Amino acid sequence: MKIKLLSITLILAIFICALLPSCSEAPKDSAPAITTHKESSYDVIIRELEEKILELQQNQYISEAESEKKIKELQDKIDALRAQYTTAPSSSSATLPDSVFTYTVSNGKAIISGFTGKDTHLVIPSQIDGFDVIGIAENAFEGYSLKSVIISNGVQFIDWFAFYNCTALSSITIPSSVTRIGHSAFDGASQSFTIYCGNDSFAHKYAQSYGIAYTVI
Secondary structure (H helix, E strand, C coil): CHHHHHHHHHHHHHHHHHHHHHHHCCCCCCCCCCCCCCCCHHHHHHHHHHHHHHHHHHCCCCCHHHHHHHHHHHHHHHHHHHHHHCCCCCCCCCCCCHHHEEEEEECCEEEEEEECCCCCEEEECCEECCEEEEEECCCCCCCCCCCEEEECECECEECCCCCCCCCCCCEEEECCCCCEECCCCCCCCCCCCEEEECCCCHHHHHHHHHCCEEEEC
């Protein structure tokens, strides 16, 4: 009887030992890592403008004339961006010329301090050289011959005199992420200067407070 029990115990032990390696062994065919492509600031801005155009086309609560006017303004911005940054008519991989911006880094975030290029239609990127852009520094573009500026979503502030005395500046698009605009940031801009902004955003209230022309987009 003891021999029989010993035999059964031995068989069970061998069976359990045989199972253990297969239980602890990692699967041979593990799922491959998924990588995602991060869109450039250019791609994101173009898509956002196109989405705004689509929303206007579907909006039944504004007049046709007003809708057409806003759509044309947005389309003009898209055309200006493509003319500046598209390397070829069929290209879909255009990127912003990050190297032309000067910037400082604070707590791992970039603050744009200037521009060394000659473009008059400028896009402030949301990232530069791997750093998230959080602001535009004091006097960053003072006196520059800019005609239009689009600030990418993610930028949080525009400091004092950032665009002071930009006499040709006729429009700037400010995202809802901007929650601070410094004193005299746009003083000296052209007479037709207009702020394009989201409804009830900080930029919207700023424009109303200072009597600056604005268009809600």
